[in-house]
Amino acid sequence: MWLSAQIGAFLRRRLDGTAEEQHDFDTVLAATLTLLGLIIGFSFSMAINRYDQRKNCEAEEANAIGTEQVRIGLLPEATAKRAGDLLRSYIRERLLYYQTRDPRQLEQIGARTADLQTEMWSVVGAAAAASPTPVSALAVAGMNDVLNSEGYTQAAWWNRLPDPVWGLMGAIAIFCNLLIGYGARRRGVLLFLILPLALSISFFLIADIDSPRGGLILVHPRNLERLLQSPPSGAGGNL
Numbered sequence: 001m002w003l004s005a006q007i008g009a010f011l012r013r014r015l016d017g018t019a020e021e022q023h024d025f026d027t028v029l030a031a032t033l034t035l036l037g038l039i040i041g042f043s044f045s046m047a048i049n050r051y052d053q054r055k056n057c058e059a060e061e062a063n064a065i066g067t068e069q070v071r072i073g074l075l076p077e078a079t080a081k082r083a084g085d086l087l088r089s090y091i092r093e094r095l096l097y098y099q100t101r102d103p104r105q106l107e108q109i110g111a112r113t114a115d116l117q118t119e120m121w122s123v124v125g126a127a128a129a130a131s132p133t134p135v136s137a138l139a140v141a142g143m144n145d146v147l148n149s150e151g152y153t154q155a156a157w158w159n160r161l162p163d164p165v166w167g168l169m170g171a172i173a174i175f176c177n178l179l180i181g182y183g184a185r186r187r188g189v190l191l192f193l194i195l196p197l198a199l200s201i202s203f204f205l206i207a208d209i210d211s212p213r214g215g216l217i218l219v220h221p222r223n224l225e226r227l228l229q230s231p232p233s234g235a236g237g238n239l
Contacts, residue, residue, distance in 0.1 A: 001177045001196035008181025009192070029179045036172045040202050043165055047210040050159050054212060054219045057156045058098065061149040062223030065091060068142035072124065074135045079127045083120060083139075087146075090116045091228045094150070098221040101213045117147055157212045173199050 065087060072083040093113045100106055124143045128136035177195055184191070208215035 001173055001199060002192055004174045005177040005181035005184075005192040005196070008178040009184055010181075012182045012184070025179070025183055029176075029183055032172065032176050032179060036169070036176050036199075039165075039169055039172060040199075040206070043161060043169060044202075044206050044209075046161055046165075047206045050156070050161075051209050051217070051219070053156045053159065054153075057149070057153040058219055058221050059223050061094065061146075061153055062221075062227050064142070064145040064149040065094075065224075066227050068139070068146050071139045071142040075124070075127050075139055076131075079123060083123045083127075086116055086120045086123065088228065090120065090146075091224055095221055095224050095228065098219060098224070113150070117150070121147065161206070161210050169203065173203075 069084065069087055072080050072087070074080075075083065090113070093109055093116060096109050097106070097113070100109060121143060124136075124139050128140045173196075176199075177192070180195060181192060208217050212219065
């Protein structure tokens with residue numbers, strides 16, 4: 001962007017316009033800067049909405065697991081203990097999902113999570129099949145919510161700003177700096193760095209918020225951590 005401003009200043013020295021052309025240029029520059037500001041504002045809003053969605057999904061996932069921990073206490077004691085142990089192992093895997101940045105570890109976590117989901121569903125489903133009562137149906141419905149919440153979380157983490165949005169913001173930012181360089185009366189290195197620096201900070205902030213696993217602004221699984229640290233509930237105190 002700084003280089004585009006320098007190119008604009010170079011073109012200004014080669015092409016000296018009239019006063020009327022300068023008025024038209026000021027109109028184009030103002031319109032372009034306004035368009036850039038609007039696009040950055042909308043992109044920032046989209047990134048914030050996606051960040052809030054990831055936070056809400058974490059809270060909903062923790063609530064679904066916590067509710068199921070209580071519901072499985074209504075099952076027979078042996079089944080409740082087994083399901084409770086699996087749920088606590090599942091919480092640990094979900095915590096690793098939120099905290100890990102290594103793609104290989106994420107694949108391993110995904111595989112272990114899928115295995116735990118299959119085993120939890122088998123335990124609860126077998127109990128419901130052996131004793132098809134409203135109580136067992138309640139436990140099955142709760143486990144279904146646990147599995148669904150994980151899918152919603154994964155979908156939210158995949159939901160990112162589209163690449164064309166970044167391309168559009170970058171192109172308009174370059175055009176704006178080119179126009180500013182062309183319209184500048186004096187050529188200064190520091191002067192031409194102000195807008196590129198401000199835009200770079202804005203782009204960095206948007207990218208940071210929009211990135212689930214990179215950067216500084218991340219979703220911390222506080223609800224899942226609290227759920228894991230809470231004393232077990234359910235039958236026999238083992239859930």
